[in-house]
Amino acid sequence: MGFFSWTSIVSGKDIFNHNSKNHKGIAMLMPDDSLIVGDYDGYGRIITPGGDEIDIYGKVAEIMFGKYDRDLIFTNDKTVSTFDDKVLGVLTKFNHEEGITADDIKEDHSNLSDLIGKTMNELTSEGYKLSTVFDLSQAWIKVMTKTEVAKHLRSGKSFDDYQPSSHAYSQGW
DSSP states (O other): OOOOOBBOTTTOOBOOOTTSTTOOOEEEEOTTSOEEEEEEOSSSEEEOTTSOEEEHHHHHHHHHHSSOOGGGTSOOOEEEEOTTOOEEEEEOOOOTTSBOOGGGEEEESSOGGGGTTOBHHHHHHTTOEEEEHHHHHGGGOOEEOGGGHHHHHHHTOOGGGSOOOOBOTTTTO
16 A cells, blocks of 8 residues: 545645655544644554554544444445435445345345345436445544644634545655
8 A cells, every 4th residue: 555645624735744855744633623643654644742653544433433443444335325415224235337135235224125136336327326434434534734733723613614634646745
C-alpha cells in the first residue's frame, strides 16, 4: 500500500507525511471537538508526541461502531438506499454483475427481498444508491495541519461546521 492523505479542513491544502520536507504534522478533529495531534506517517496513522500510533480509520470505526478496529471500515458490504437516502438494508454482494440472492442480504430494513435476481448495476441504473462502509466513513475524517490548530480554535467552529477532508492529490508525499 502506498502513501495516502487528505486535505486540511482549515486551508484546503494537502497534509504531507513526516518524510516530506513540506510536512507540518496533523490534527484530527473529533465529533466532540477534541483534537488528536501529532505527526502523519503517510499510512493513515497519527504519531503522538508520546509515541502512540493512532490509526485514523481505527478512530473512525470507534465513532461508527464503538470499536477501535480499522478492519470494520474495509468490508465489502454495500448499504442500499433510495435516491432520497432512505436506507433499505445491507448486501454482502461483491460482484456488481451477478444477480442478488437471499444469501446476499445481511440486513433488510425495507423489503430488500424485492430486489432478488437484480444485479447491483441494475439497482444503480434504477436510481438506488450503493455505499460501502468505507464510503460512509469519509464523513468522519476532518483533519488539519498542526500549524492550523490555533486558527481553527480562534474560528470558534465545531466538528459539524466543517465539510469532511477530501483525498489529497499529493498522497501525503
